[in-house]
Amino acid sequence: MFRNVTPEKAMAFVESIMALSHCLPLSSTATKSRIFCYKVLRSVLFLNSLLLLFPLLYAIYVHREDPVKFCKAVSMALAILQIPSHSSFCTSQYDRYQRLIEEMKSCCEKGNSHERRVFQQYVDKYAMYYAASAVWFYGTTVTVLIGTLFICDPFPTMAEYPFPVDSEPIRSIIFLQQSLAGLQCSSTMCINIFCALLMLFAAARFEILMNEMRTVDNVALFVKYVKKYYALKRYAKEVTNTARYTTLITLSICGTESVFIGIILIGRQPFAVKLEFVSVCSTVLLAVFVCAWPADNLMYLSENTMRAIYESKWYDQPLKVQKFILLMIIPQSPVILRIRCIIPAYSLNYYCSFITNVISMFTALRVVMYQDEK
Structure with missing residues (x-):
């Protein structure tokens, strides 16, 4: 299934899974x-998310004395909160996203055989994982929607309304509205996959430049590739500057949600209830990991690109060329996905520390709850 995936198909796949979020910009050639x-x-999809968010906030108030229903309502409200949060940010970054996407598509279309080969290697390496992630995001929502048809609960969420909702057609309308909002939530979570795609594309271009630097044999080409390196670095920084806000929203919501997940998982609740929250916990950890992997790869390649020149036959070059190479291998600062005063470097190491903090939080909650029980 994933053997025939091309870079163009990968970009089309990301656009399709994000269709309901409406976070991606149109082409610059789009008609009025x-x-x-x-x-x-x-605007309609944005309003639809708010029509579910406010009833969920009301449900938090109504079920404040019931731990299970309270945590479910909070978890669902946080998930829906992603829709207006990401939508508002993507609207403000419309032009920047448009530039980044069009440059990515242009490079894939105009790339030579070597560049296409590197892009294809990245697609082959990451396609299955990110496709499975998208299936998980949508599968979780679809499972909840289908499961609602076989249980006594009339709606997929814990939303409470200040008016009767048991009669038709109000009941069916609310069910469809909540179902659409749930699919919107899955689509919005896929914006992390889109940010991962941009970072992987930037990393692939650094790798292409590394391969080109290993074959240069004159100062003119060195100068050309140094200029190309700094142009790539500017593009990569623009990608990370955009992705960091998406990452901040995801981390804030997922971190808060893990607190309420921990209350259920550690408390004395039925196994079926805990199993339901385990799936939510898996989704939270997956959403955080989606961007951590490509951010870590981009950080490594952007730092070591210029060092690839040392792997060329520099020892056979004239003394003037060797001196130029010596200047080029001076350590370069990497392109890091960071959030000032919050995340020094968003990478696999940070993801491990995120999991460690979640486990520590679960342990602390268990101690507090055990003391309350005694």
């Missing part, structure tokens, strides 16, 4: 009528 329809639909 298409832009108008795009804005109207984006």
